[in-house]
Amino acid sequence: MADGRFRLRVCYRKAGPLRFLSHLETVRACERSIRRAHVPYAVTHGFNPHMKIAFGPALPVGTAGEREYYDVWLESYVPAAEVLSALARSARPEIAAIGAVYVSEHEPSLTKAIAIAEYEVEVEGGDALQASLRDSLVSVVAAGVLSVEHKGKTKVFELATALPKEPEVRSSRGRVVVTVTVRIGERGSLRPDALVNAALTHVADHGRVVSVTRTDLFVEDGGSVRRPL
Amino acid sequence: MSDTLRARVERLLAGVEQPSRYIDCEWGARERPAATYRAVLAYPDVYDVGMSNQAIQILYDALNAMDGVGCERTFVPWKDMADAMRGADMPLYALESCDPVRDFDLIGITLPYELTYANIVELLDLAHVPVRAASRGEADPLVIAGGPCAYNPEPVAPFFDAILIGDGEEAVAEIVSAHQEARAKGLGRAGVLESLSAIRGMYVPSIHGPEMRPITKRVARNLDAHRSPECPVVPYKDVVHDRVAIEVLRGCARGCRFCQAGMVYRPVRERTPDSVVRDAAAALACTGYEEVSLTSLSTADHSMLADILRRLTRRLEGTGVAISVPSLRVDAFSVEIARLLGGGKKTGLTFAPEAGTQRLRDVINKNVTEPDLLETVAKAFSSGWRRVKLYFMLGLPTEADEDLVGIGDLVTKVLETARDVTPPSERGAIRVAVSVSTFVPKAHTPFQWEAQIPLEEVRRRQAVLRAHMPRKGVELSYHDAEVSFLEAVLARGGREIAEVIETAWRNGARFDAWTEEYSLRRWLEAFDECGVDPRSIANRERPVDEELPWDHISAGVSKAFLRIERGRALEGATTQDCTVAGCLGCGVCGTVGAENVLAAGHRG
Numbered sequence: 001m002a003d004g005r006f007r008l009r010v011c012y013r014k015a016g017p018l019r020f021l022s023h024l025e026t027v028r029a030c031e032r033s034i035r036r037a038h039v040p041y042a043v044t045h046g047f048n049p050h051m052k053i054a055f056g057p058a059l060p061v062g063t064a065g066e067r068e069y070y071d072v073w074l075e076s077y078v079p080a081a082e083v084l085s086a087l088a089r090s091a092r093p094e095i096a097a098i099g100a101v102y103v104s105e106h107e108p109s110l111t112k113a114i115a116i117a118e119y120e121v122e123v124e125g126g127d128a129l130q131a132s133l134r135d136s137l138v139s140v141v142a143a144g145v146l147s148v149e150h151k152g153k154t155k156v157f158e159l160a161t162a163l164p165k166e167p168e169v170r171s172s173r174g175r176v177v178v179t180v181t182v183r184i185g186e187r188g189s190l191r192p193d194a195l196v197n198a199a200l201t202h203v204a205d206h207g208r209v210v211s212v213t214r215t216d217l218f219v220e221d222g223g224s225v226r227r228p229l
Numbered sequence: 230m231s232d233t234l235r236a237r238v239e240r241l242l243a244g245v246e247q248p249s250r251y252i253d254c255e256w257g258a259r260e261r262p263a264a265t266y267r268a269v270l271a272y273p274d275v276y277d278v279g280m281s282n283q284a285i286q287i288l289y290d291a292l293n294a295m296d297g298v299g300c301e302r303t304f305v306p307w308k309d310m311a312d313a314m315r316g317a318d319m320p321l322y323a324l325e326s327c328d329p330v331r332d333f334d335l336i337g338i339t340l341p342y343e344l345t346y347a348n349i350v351e352l353l354d355l356a357h358v359p360v361r362a363a364s365r366g367e368a369d370p371l372v373i374a375g376g377p378c379a380y381n382p383e384p385v386a387p388f389f390d391a392i393l394i395g396d397g398e399e400a401v402a403e404i405v406s407a408h409q410e411a412r413a414k415g416l417g418r419a420g421v422l423e424s425l426s427a428i429r430g431m432y433v434p435s436i437h438g439p440e441m442r443p444i445t446k447r448v449a450r451n452l453d454a455h456r457s458p459e460c461p462v463v464p465y466k467d468v469v470h471d472r473v474a475i476e477v478l479r480g481c482a483r484g485c486r487f488c489q490a491g492m493v494y495r496p497v498r499e500r501t502p503d504s505v506v507r508d509a510a511a512a513l514a515c516t517g518y519e520e521v522s523l524t525s526l527s528t529a530d531h532s533m534l535a536d537i538l539r540r541l542t543r544r545l546e547g548t549g550v551a552i553s554v555p556s557l558r559v560d561a562f563s564v565e566i567a568r569l570l571g572g573g574k575k576t577g578l579t580f581a582p583e584a585g586t587q588r589l590r591d592v593i594n595k596n597v598t599e600p601d602l603l604e605t606v607a608k609a610f611s612s613g614w615r616r617v618k619l620y621f622m623l624g625l626p627t628e629a630d631e632d633l634v635g636i637g638d639l640v641t642k643v644l645e646t647a648r649d650v651t652p653p654s655e656r657g658a659i660r661v662a663v664s665v666s667t668f669v670p671k672a673h674t675p676f677q678w679e680a681q682i683p684l685e686e687v688r689r690r691q692a693v694l695r696a697h698m699p700r701k702g703v704e705l706s707y708h709d710a711e712v713s714f715l716e717a718v719l720a721r722g723g724r725e726i727a728e729v730i731e732t733a734w735r736n737g738a739r740f741d742a743w744t745e746e747y748s749l750r751r752w753l754e755a756f757d758e759c760g761v762d763p764r765s766i767a768n769r770e771r772p773v774d775e776e777l778p779w780d781h782i783s784a785g786v787s788k789a790f791l792r793i794e795r796g797r798a799l800e801g802a803t804t805q806d807c808t809v810a811g812c813l814g815c816g817v818c819g820t821v822g823a824e825n826v827l828a829a830g831h832r833g
């Protein structure tokens with residue numbers, strides 16, 4: 001079979017209980033939904049032929065995503081809206097496709113292109129939490145560096161580069177919501193819950209991170225940012 | 230729908246390993262909020278293992294197809310999650326609705342292998358359902374078992390209200406209907422059990438006395454009458470068998486004398502190529518799976534396998550969807566199939582000669598000769614494979630040290646054969662993995678009276694084998710003999726074992742099939758506490774006229790036939806496959822009113 005000539009960029013969500021899927025589980029679920037949708041996906045050559053598909057940056061287990069992406073190559077042209085509705089019917093709403101457009105073969109890959117991620121971290125805690133957490137975040141950011149322990153390793157982040165924007169704190173449905181925008185670098189990116197947890201250690205009334213959602217991903221285009229789709 | 234329980238579950242998930250075991254939302258999962266009768270299928274191991282079980286998918290489909298019936302699934306949470314649930318005082322819940330399992334009308338528990346027995350207690354305890362059937366009241370669900378281990382139900386009989394012997398696809402609907410009708414009549418628990426006991430194949434331990442006729446297994450005569458599930462549930466998690474599974478035949482008449490499956494699943498019932506291809510295509514379309522597996526005890530035996538494969542490969546061309554055929558035979562045809570299906574993948578082929586000498590292979594009626602094996606190996610290595618895996622059993626009846634030396638000799642010949650057909654530059658890559666398990670005598674086989682050799686003797690024989698095994702190019706591994714010992718006790722024990730299982734569970738036993746979780750010491754202490762001698766069950770040869778704990782259960786094959794087969798085994802006489810040689814009078818066809826069904830009408 002010839003290489004797929006049509007590169008379709010699909011935006012999907014990973015929500016509700018499915019936020020507990022690992023990246024690999026998410027990949028497999030999306031591939032299966034494409035097969036179920038009877039989309040004319042391209043298949044790689046070689047001994048172990050598989051669907052030609054490439055995913056954006058991985059989401060950790062437990063983190064939801066509102067606008068995640070993959071590129072899938074098709075053998076024949078089908079209007080993007082048609083593919084989208086077939087895909088949406090072929091997966092549970094918690095992991096369904098929500099957008100699709102064709103992109104040029106010349107565009108860089110999603111992992112290369114996507115540079116910035118926006119998260120919402122929900123925190124549960126007392127009434128005074130919002131104000132104290134805001135202050136605490138300001139001082140964590142002002143400190144300039146943050147070291148994060150993950151799986152026995154310590155990583156040090158320069159916050160001036162890791163955080164293209166100051167974190168914002170607001171309240172919603174009885175909870176404190178912190179919006180954290182991070183830069184996705186070659187050596188990984190700062191986990192937003194790590195930043196919020198660091199700030200929480202300096203807060204008197206105990207708060208607890210209850211959920212993390214990646215709300216948006218952006219590519220940098222010259223000086224401005226835009227969505228990949 | 231239990232949203233509060235769901236929210237509480239999700240809160241626990243942040244702190245446990247592999248949380249995708251505990252969420253539902255899978256493609257193909259059924260939610261039937263309007264159901265007036267609710268069943269939950271439970272598998273006594275973790276999600277990853279249970280979701281690989283074909284019977285669960287078949288019964289799930291059959292029950293949800295019934296009017297007004299809703300069927301859900303549940304599995305045993307791994308220890309971290311079980312601890313978290315107990316800590317939060319949260320009962321075991323069904324995945325789809327998140328409702329507590331104890332609120333269902335019926336819990337159906339699979340009995341897949343003996344090492345899950347402690348998990349049955351764990352499951353019921355987590356569900357807050359009394360572990361013993363005798364302690365259950367009117368408000369408790371019916372707890373029913375079925376599956377391969379039901380052929381000696383006694384060790385777990387006290388945990389169940391009823392146990393189904395044999396094929397489940399037709400019986401499940403009868404069970405549900407009988408339960409509904411009995412309740413509509415206002416019958417209490419005792420009355421419900423009474424009406425269940427009227428169903429063919431149903432064993433109700435509280436009713437069935439020794440003076441009654443044996444319970445004969447249920448048999449689905451014609452597998453084509455039952456479609457394979459069109460939309461099986463598709464897990465997100467990478468489960469053990471993560472693919473569409475289409476059963477192409479049930480039963481095996483080759484007559485290996487150690488093999489329980491071969492005896493209890495008779496007669497052979499093949500599905501037609503039309504129905505296999507149709508169901509495979511439908512399930513692939515509905516699930517989006519990247520692989521379909523044609524399953525059975527011995528798929529290469531299907532009389533029209535070549536036809537099925539030709540049609541399926543044509544259909545799947547260019548889709549990247551793979552076909553797999555597990556359970557290869559020791560013959561060139563099997564290698565040819567693996568070559569055609571595997572494309573360029575040459576990950577390894579597995580064959581089971583089981584014993585090292587022709588004498589012993591004749592005793593166990595494993596119809597494989599040394600030339601068969603060497604020819605198969607030659608074919609595999611000349612087709613590009615560089616690795617084969619060979620299965621052997623240690624401790625088979627009549628085994629002597631020569632037979633162990635024979636395994637070493639056979640492996641040496643396999644290596645030589647492989648070398649002869651492999652280009653010199655690639656010979657360094659040749660590997661023969663030799664996997665050796667300990668023989669476990671099973672109920673309803675010609676070896677049901679035999680002793681398992683004691684652990685010390687297993688160790689001695691392992692050493693003999695190791696001393697005669699070539700080193701270079703061989704990877705020798707042993708299946709844990711301490712596990713096989715427990716398996717031998719649980720497989721042939723009587724009702725007294727139930728207390729041992731409960732005691733072992735109380736002392737911490739669960740997930741015994743997981744090597745790192747298993748502790749023989751814990752079980753020996755439980756046997757001790759209950760005053761049961763496990764050695765007299767595992768390591769004792771029984772006189773053929775001794776009463777056996779499973780005498781009241783009939784798999785259709787007569788005890789007389791098993792006895793004759795045992796005699797022939799000891800003489801070293803082989804017995805042919807009845808699908809080739811014609812009926813040998815094992816008794817199953819007459820007893821259950823079924824017969825061998827070959828899609829081609831004949832063999833070859």
Ligand code: SF4
Pocket residue numbers: 482495496497807808811812813814815816817818819824825
């Ligand atoms: S009764 Fe005869 S034909 Fe049927 S399985 Fe037994 S030996 Fe084979």
